[in-house]
Amino acid sequence: MRSRQTRNSLIHNRLRRLIVTVATVVGLLVVGACAADPEPGSGGGAPSGEPAPGGTFTIALDKYPERGLNPHYGSAFDASQVLRNTYDSLISEDADENFHPWLASSWTISPDGRTYEFRLRDGVTFSNGEKLDAAAVKANLDALRDPNYPSWTTNGLLQYSSVSDVVVVDPATVRLTLSQPRADLLSTLAGLSGAIVAPSTLRGDKATLTSGADMIGSGPFILDRVVQGQEIHFRKNPAYRWGPATARHTGPAHVDDVVVKYVPEASTRAGLLRSGEVDAIGTVKATDIPLFKDVSGFQYAQTGSAASTTVIMLNVTDGATRDVRVRRAISRGVDLESLVESVTKGSQERAWSLISPDSKYFDAKYDDAAPADLPLAKKLLDEAGWRTSGQDGDIRTNDAGQRLTIRLVATTPTYPQDDVLKAWQAELRQNLGVDVELKYVENAQVYDLLAQNDYQAFPRQVGGLDLSLQLNRAFGSTKPDLTYGQIDGITLGSIVGGSKLADPQVDRWLLDATRATDQNTRKELFDKVTGYILDNAVAIPLYTDRNSVAATSEVHGLTSLFDPPRNSVNGWAYDIAVRTG
Numbered sequence: 001m002r003s004r005q006t007r008n009s010l011i012h013n014r015l016r017r018l019i020v021t022v023a024t025v026v027g028l029l030v031v032g033a034c035a036a037d038p039e040p041g042s043g044g045g046a047p048s049g050e051p052a053p054g055g056t057f058t059i060a061l062d063k064y065p066e067r068g069l070n071p072h073y074g075s076a077f078d079a080s081q082v083l084r085n086t087y088d089s090l091i092s093e094d095a096d097e098n099f100h101p102w103l104a105s106s107w108t109i110s111p112d113g114r115t116y117e118f119r120l121r122d123g124v125t126f127s128n129g130e131k132l133d134a135a136a137v138k139a140n141l142d143a144l145r146d147p148n149y150p151s152w153t154t155n156g157l158l159q160y161s162s163v164s165d166v167v168v169v170d171p172a173t174v175r176l177t178l179s180q181p182r183a184d185l186l187s188t189l190a191g192l193s194g195a196i197v198a199p200s201t202l203r204g205d206k207a208t209l210t211s212g213a214d215m216i217g218s219g220p221f222i223l224d225r226v227v228q229g230q231e232i233h234f235r236k237n238p239a240y241r242w243g244p245a246t247a248r249h250t251g252p253a254h255v256d257d258v259v260v261k262y263v264p265e266a267s268t269r270a271g272l273l274r275s276g277e278v279d280a281i282g283t284v285k286a287t288d289i290p291l292f293k294d295v296s297g298f299q300y301a302q303t304g305s306a307a308s309t310t311v312i313m314l315n316v317t318d319g320a321t322r323d324v325r326v327r328r329a330i331s332r333g334v335d336l337e338s339l340v341e342s343v344t345k346g347s348q349e350r351a352w353s354l355i356s357p358d359s360k361y362f363d364a365k366y367d368d369a370a371p372a373d374l375p376l377a378k379k380l381l382d383e384a385g386w387r388t389s390g391q392d393g394d395i396r397t398n399d400a401g402q403r404l405t406i407r408l409v410a411t412t413p414t415y416p417q418d419d420v421l422k423a424w425q426a427e428l429r430q431n432l433g434v435d436v437e438l439k440y441v442e443n444a445q446v447y448d449l450l451a452q453n454d455y456q457a458f459p460r461q462v463g464g465l466d467l468s469l470q471l472n473r474a475f476g477s478t479k480p481d482l483t484y485g486q487i488d489g490i491t492l493g494s495i496v497g498g499s500k501l502a503d504p505q506v507d508r509w510l511l512d513a514t515r516a517t518d519q520n521t522r523k524e525l526f527d528k529v530t531g532y533i534l535d536n537a538v539a540i541p542l543y544t545d546r547n548s549v550a551a552t553s554e555v556h557g558l559t560s561l562f563d564p565p566r567n568s569v570n571g572w573a574y575d576i577a578v579r580t581g
Contacts, residue, residue: 046299051556051577056257059280059561059571060269062414064229064262066443070212071195072144072151080192081563081570082260085234087195087217090118090137091186092244093465095564097306097360099186100245103132103196103218113181113517120172124242126198128216134174139199141166141176150210151193159188159469162489179489181515183522184466191465218242220253220574234258247575248560254577266415273550279578280551280558282569285415286345292550299555302347302548303562304358308470309351310417310461311539313498317480320404321456325384327537330406330434332370333377334427340543343419347548351541354471354530361467361523370534377432388433396433405435408457409450411443420542421459447495453480458498461545468514471529475538476510477502490514499538506532554578
């Protein structure tokens with residue numbers, strides 16, 4: 001168990017936003033840093049000298065965009081963030097959750113928070129020659145608000161439900177009117193779900209729009225070729241001159257081509273990097289880190305993220321987890337800090353809150369506030385009527401002879417979730433006599449199982465760039481059949497609301513936090529939601545969202561692969577170079 005002093009030090013480090021593996025380069029990674037500065041890494045480090053144009057950058061990632069290539073439809077999944085190579089947004093958001101110009105050169109917000117006007121940059125064109133203007137932006141926002149558009153249930157209903165009107169003021173100015181203030185609107189527009197595509201490619205049948213293969217963006221790369229499930233190829237857009245203000249350089253991308261290979265097995269990805277078949281890999285497994293960290297010829301870096309923590313939601317409407325005593329026992333019966341440390345060898349950290357340590361809304365008071373307490377957990381299960389024979393590893397039963405079984409339903413997990421869940425399963429059986437059944441299915445099937453409401457646990461990192469969207473989706477009122485809805489035009493609940501919580505007070509806090517524009521007010525409201533969820537063991541925080549990347553020492557700009565604020569290793573290669581001038 002880490003000491004309080006050590007934990008405070010870790011919190012301090014996390015607040016620096018970017019954690020790298022070589023102390024001598026801490027502080028060099030500011031947006032817009034000189035390209036000649038040394039890059040973070042280890043071993044041989046990054047190349048010295050100026051990045052030079054040309055060459056191909058090849059990266060291996062773990063999961064192909066299973067929902068297709070439409071940026072609006074698949075944007076909730078990290079796998080799809082690689083599409084950032086092709087698609088720009090009106091504004092960009094940095095790791096401190098501040099906003100900067102991109103396709104929009106400036107914007108204003110009315111005092112009541114209900115009217116936004118965006119002034120567009122001059123000279124921006126999509127890669128098919130269409131011009132970016134206010135009409136193009138309106139076409140995109142109208143599509144996103146259309147119930148017949150493929151992304152309506154995944155993005156439109158959740159993120160754009162308060163946008164009541166979009167007006168072309170003049171060719172370079174577009175105005176959005178909201179039915180009520182939305183503190184998360186700028187994050188939505190800055191995300192991939194706010195990508196602006198060529199209006200002509202928004203036409204087509206639903207299958208075509210869902211696929212997204214024919215969509216055209218204005219980004220630094222052009223989608224060139226796709227090998228379904230295996231590879232995506234991009235080629236440089238030589239006309240690109242409008243990168244986000246958060247980028248490290250201006251003008252066209254450095255490399256001529258980007259190849260993204262999808263390789264699910266972590267050890268295979270590591271082998272490809274060691275053999276020189278790829279230039280970089282994402283999601284480096286703990287056991288593979290020593291292959292690259294402090295090894296000559298390679299770089300390794302990792303970072304935190306303001307994205308939501310990975311949690312196990314406990315279903316409050318079915319089975320044994322309807323009883324808060326059972327939920328509290330499960331949450332306190334495993335030393336998750338030691339478990340996460342052991343399984344990930346320190347590359348991930350145990351989460352104590354619903355809110356990431358890298359978020360401006362984080363409060364360190366939750367750290368160590370509810371540590372593992374096995375005697376308490378056993379006492380709670382005894383009180384709930386689940387008895388044990390006294391033999392280690394025996395499954396508890398109640399007076400009706402039913403076994404204490406927790407059925408966990410999840411999308412087929414990748415590292416580190418898979419390893420963490422298996423260790424959690426073993427600990428609960430050994431420590432408490434709780435039988436955990438792990439049922440893994442493809443993402444498309446998991447929602448059917450959730451709607452059947454025959455499960456007790458659902459692990460998830462709920463997506464959304466703004467904390468309101470994350471918490472609204474996870475803990476807003478959701479009925480057992482996954483029905484959710486809107487209150488005052490704000491969507492609460494979702495198909496990933498695995499706890500099936502339906503608490504009017506929690507809903508009110510969530511609504512007020514979504515509308516509040518004052519940061520301190522939002523933090524107070526988020527704290528109330530977090531306190532309720534943890535006190536009632538509605539969800540168990542597992543680990544924070546920490547991502548890693550390894551590359552050869554020939555790669556410039558390695559940490560630009562961490563796309564703030566989610567910081568997913570996603571293959572956005574605008575600032576990457578593989579040659580030195």
